[in-house]
Amino acid sequence: MRTHKVQRSPFIxxxxxxxVIKEHFGIATDGNSEISIAHMVAPPGWSEPFQTPEFDEYTFIIKGKKQFIIGEETVILNEGESIKIEKNTRVQYSNPFNDVCEYIAICRPAFSMELVNREN
Known part of the structure; x- marks a missing residue:
């Protein structure tokens, strides 16, 4: 029985x-619905609509900055900082800055379009 899995070909x-989203582990990559781990690169000016995900999301910033609007609060994370946003929290993610933001996102349970609940 194999006790480990090396991921050399993440799902893009x-x-x-x-x-750029490269899922290393999760539903799209290995069918795991319990957790997803993805390497992300958000270009300057990038943003997503508000969402209320049905999963906890952990973000670790590798390079650059990322903005989070959580309820009425705006949080800006810098390189080397991290955040946990609990499921069922309304949030908007963006990179309104001039530099690329590179980060790791971990979701429990795994990210899926059915659980993200994005607003239009």
Whole structure:
């Protein structure tokens, strides 16, 4: 029985907003619905609509800055900082800054379009 899995070919999620998403573990990559781990690169000016996900999301900033609007509060994370946003929290993610933001996102349970609940 194998006790480990090395991921050398993450699933590249198709996007239309310039963001690069490489899922290393999760539903699209290995069918795991309990957790997803993705490497993200958000270009300057990138943003997503508000959402109220049905999963906890942890974000660790590798490079650059990322903005989070959580309820009435705006939080800006810098390189080396991290945040946990609990499920069922309304949030908007963006990179309104001039530099690329590179980060790791971990979701429990795993990210899925059915659980993200994005607003239009």
């Amino acid at each position: 999620v198709p996007t239309t907003d310039g963001k």
